[in-house]
Amino acid sequence: MSTPLLRAHELCKSVPVENTTLHILKDVNVHLESGETLAIVGASGSGKTTLLGLLAGLDRASSGEVFWDTQALSALSEEQLAAYRKTHIGFVFQSFQLLPSLTALENVMLPLQLAGKSNARAQAKLWLDKVGLGARLEHTPKQLSGGEQQRVAIARAFVNEPKLLFADEPTGNLDSSTCEAINELMFALNRSSGTTLVLVTHDLTLAAQCGQQLRLHGGQITAHTRTNYA
């Protein structure tokens, strides 16, 4: 059996609230091979985003462990985690999180510049072309629609050719037709670049397109489905 690209073992997250402890996640297990797609679904407050944050190394688990390949995240310092994210992880957020002062091109260039890549401009142009925004390079986020902003965010997430892509409600702020276009784009890019995709969503149609679906309720997995696509 090959080593999974992303694995979570007995993952727990709790936070102290006044005199009690709030358990956000309890004994969550995840097993994801390279190139697979995983949808985390559940009601608001079920712990989806917390789980995504733990899997992405943005937050620390109270107990349990997350592994990227064979590397346990708890053994890595904040700086080592940041260095890993820089080269191997991409993010797409619900509210796009583009830097308002930068143009579309500069936003996509950002991960490459942080990674010290010399061909940042050319690569960023290429990815903006791929998401259909080749003519909007110099436009700032304010000059773009929500769907266009999310396309820029997707180009930014893919530009570093990450092994793992985390998307938190990527279509949560978009209308249904734009939503469909963004979903198609994300999966098309996922297939063409072989990226492993983890996404949090309320959208069951979107979740159904993923190879695995985890349903969370009260911080625990209540259903784990695998779909085999030809």
Add this chain to the structure above:
Amino acid sequence: MLELALTFLRRALFKNTAGSETRVLLLALAMAVASVGAVSLFAEKVQRSLKQQAAGLLGADVLLAFDKPVKEAAAPYLAEARRQGLSNTQSTRFMSMTGKVNDSNTMPVLTDVKAVQTDYPLRGRIVNRQGQALTGIPATQEVWIDERLADKLGAQTGTQVQLGKSIFTISNIFAEEPEIAGSFITMSPKLIMNEQALAATELLQLGNRASFRLHVAGDNSADYLAWVKSHPQTGMRVDTVNELRPEVRSTLERAEKFLSLTALLAVLLAAVAVVLATRRSIARELDQMALMRCLGASKWQLYQLLAVQFSALLVLALMVGLVFAYIGHGLLLWAFLPK
């Protein structure tokens, strides 16, 4: 990282409306530089001007008075003044009786006589009744007298007066002269003559109470004064405006204190503006920094990003501030100093 930092700064300053804090910060920094710069430049000019005007009261920046002729006593002090490239001249000051020639009805008058050499005065000027500055010094056969002496003697330009064994023609009557500062002898009417004519008057005999003076002036006269004070000599008195006239000194000190306080207040106000603008700017930057951290930026990269932005902002503020400071100090000079 440099390119990225400069892009952020450029956008915050010139394009992005959300970056107004950065513009406020730039403005606050520039205003801090401008206010401190303008007040400092103005204060420096006022102080220099006050000192120069005050030096006019003495006729020099530093005045060394000896009880023996300068040639004998002042040689090392003269040599040091020359070595430091300072202007210098000499004079002899004493009290004597001045009388009108061939006029037995007019009593001779006790006069404060100053026998001067070329270049006198080094600071200030001698002004006639018409308000014109007199140039040079009296010729050897001439004297210049002040208005009081002219009144007491009933003398005019061209009148002949006797001083010791010599007779001189009055060639100018002056209304103002340097060295209004000083001791009781300034109460007497004044006469200025050429020092080359002094010996012939035979006024200075053994045991005379004349004061033989070395006048020194120049940009670094403070260094010279320090040197003089470290080489004291019996029979030598050192006069500076500060020491000679306590009221001038206290005015200078008050002016310095007031201007320093003004500058301090300007710095404090600007500092408050800078702190407020910085807090707002940093609050705005935090989201940006968090996102970049998420995208994998190291702490060092974020420090670099902020440091480059703030350094560039500071340089820009300095440049803008210095321009405003120069304009501001010009306005202050225009508004407060006599034309």
